[in-house]
Amino acid sequence: MNQIIKTVKAHYRHSVERLHHIYGVRDTALKLGKPLGCDPDHIRLAAYLHDITKPLPREDHIALIKAYYDDFVLKAFTEPLWHAYSAAAFARKHFNITDENILKAIESHTVGRPAMTNLEKVIFVADYIEPSRMFPKSVEIRAIAFQDFERAVYEIINASIQFHETFGDFVPKVAYEAKAYYKKRR
Ligand SMILES: [Fe+2]
Ligand SMILES: [Fe+2]
Numbered sequence: 430m431n432q433i434i435k436t437v438k439a440h441y442r443h444s445v446e447r448l449h450h451i452y453g454v455r456d457t458a459l460k461l462g463k464p465l466g467c468d469p470d471h472i473r474l475a476a477y478l479h480d481i482t483k484p485l486p487r488e489d490h491i492a493l494i495k496a497y498y499d500d501f502v503l504k505a506f507t508e509p510l511w512h513a514y515s516a517a518a519f520a521r522k523h524f525n526i527t528d529e530n531i532l533k534a535i536e537s538h539t540v541g542r543p544a545m546t547n548l549e550k551v552i553f554v555a556d557y558i559e560p561s562r563m564f565p566k567s568v569e570i571r572a573i574a575f576q577d578f579e580r581a582v583y584e585i586i587n588a589s590i591q592f593h594e595t596f597g598d599f600v601p602k603v604a605y606e607a608k609a610y611y612k613k614r615r
Contacts, residue, residue: 430470433477433524440484446561447484451477453559454552461574462551474526475534475552482515493518506539507599513539541586542603543610550582557585566592583611 441448455476462472482490490511494502497518503511517535520526534552537545541553558571558581566588574581586608593600 430473430477433474436523437477437481440481444484447480449561450559451480453561454479454555457559458551458555461555461578462548465547465551465578467548467551471528471531471534471548472551474520475531475538475548476555478516478520478524478526478531479535479538479552479556480512480516482519483512485512485515490515493522497521505603506601510539510601513537540589540601540604541582541607541611543606545582545607550578554578554581554585557589577615579611580615583608583615586611 437451438448441451455473458467458472458476459469462469482493487508490508491503493515494511498514502514506514513536517532520532520535526532530546530548533546534549537549538552538556542549545553554570554574558567558574560571562568562571566584570581570584570588573584586604590600590604590608593604
């Protein structure tokens with residue numbers, strides 16, 4: 430764990446805001462995950478690693494993803510979303526993380542997916558609502574996440590899709606599948 434924290438600090442040495450985001454995700458995820466019975470060490474690992482590759486150049490994302498996934502990942506997600514998969518690959522490669530639940534939580538943190546595990550949902554929600562996120566939707570969903578966790582999952586998926594659609598961005602198919610799945614459960 431210490432080596433992981435060191436790497437996180439090194440990767441974000443030029444961005445104190447990003448580092449605050451990582452700590453915010455960790456602390457929020459610990460609060461959300463405790464009542465759901467998530468392992469606190471799994472939460473910490475997923476939180477520290479979820480954005481670990483974000484500052485890396487394009488070629489590094491491509492190389493990491495190609496080494497651990499088939500080409501569908503590069504095609505199914507837009508470039509800003511690649512970091513979720515390259516981060517999971519980085520976790521395998523450099524820290525020997527093999528726990529599928531931790532890896533999935535890293536992979537799913539951007540747009541979610543249907544039938545996420547509790548750990549995946551906890552990281553997904555914490556990434557959106559941690560205290561340094563100041564945009565209105567984040568503040569709004571932060572207010573409900575501790576009372577109605579499943580609804581928060583749905584609202585975040587929905588808000589992210591709307592955000593990308595507004596800017597005319599390509600929205601991955603899995604985001605719509607996740608929206609349909611959680612709509613029934615909110
Ligand atoms: Fe991210
Ligand atoms: Fe993040």
